[in-house]
Amino acid sequence: MSALRPARVEDLARLAEIERACFGRADAEDALAAELDRAWSRLYVDDRGEDLAGFVNLWRVADEVEVLFVATAPTWRRQGVARALMAHALHAARSEGATRALLEVRRSNAPAIALYHALRFEVVGERRGYYDDGEDALLMASAL
Numbered sequence: 001m002s003a004l005r006p007a008r009v010e011d012l013a014r015l016a017e018i019e020r021a022c023f024g025r026a027d028a029e030d031a032l033a034a035e036l037d038r039a040w041s042r043l044y045v046d047d048r049g050e051d052l053a054g055f056v057n058l059w060r061v062a063d064e065v066e067v068l069f070v071a072t073a074p075t076w077r078r079q080g081v082a083r084a085l086m087a088h089a090l091h092a093a094r095s096e097g098a099t100r101a102l103l104e105v106r107r108s109n110a111p112a113i114a115l116y117h118a119l120r121f122e123v124v125g126e127r128r129g130y131y132d133d134g135e136d137a138l139l140m141a142s143a144l
Contacts, residue, residue, distance in 0.1 A: 002053070003047040004046055011045055011055075012033055014052045015045065015052065015055050015071075018052065018054060019055075022072070032057075040059050041057065041059055042089065044089050044092070046085055048076075051075075052073070053072060054085055056086060056088075056089045057069045058089055060093065063097060063100065065093040065102070067086070070082050070086060082115055083115055083119070086119055087119065090119065098144050099143065100143055102140070103141075104139055104140075105138050106136075106138075107135060107138055108135060116142075121140040122141060123139070124140065126138055126139060
């Protein structure tokens with residue numbers, strides 16, 4: 001059974017594993033620990049009891065939220081984890097008074113783009129050469 005909840009310090013090692021598997025970030029554990037300390041940061045996990053299936057990290061700034069990362073562990077992909085995490089995070093943001101959500105996504109990441117469209121995000125711009133490898137990002141937004 002899945003439980004969507006705020007991340008805790010004891011989750012950091014597993015969240016770092018997931019982030020490294022998804023994004024290859026060497027300093028993942030330190031970066032995620034910093035997110036737990038930021039008042040404006042929200043970090044939610046999909047807790048499957050014996051395992052964490054994924055997480056979403058967003059920042060609340062005034063009446064907007066910026067989705068920084070959505071990551072699903074490789075063994076849990078294509079099972080609705082990212083959709084559930086995003087829906088939970090966006091609902092929580094709305095309940096805190098946010099009226100708009102923003103995110104960047106790789107132009108080549110068709111599954112993520114399809115998910116974001118299903119969650120009512122629209123492409124509102126692009127960021128050329130946004131990623132380290134030079135790939136462009138699509139800027140997407142959704143009214144909450």
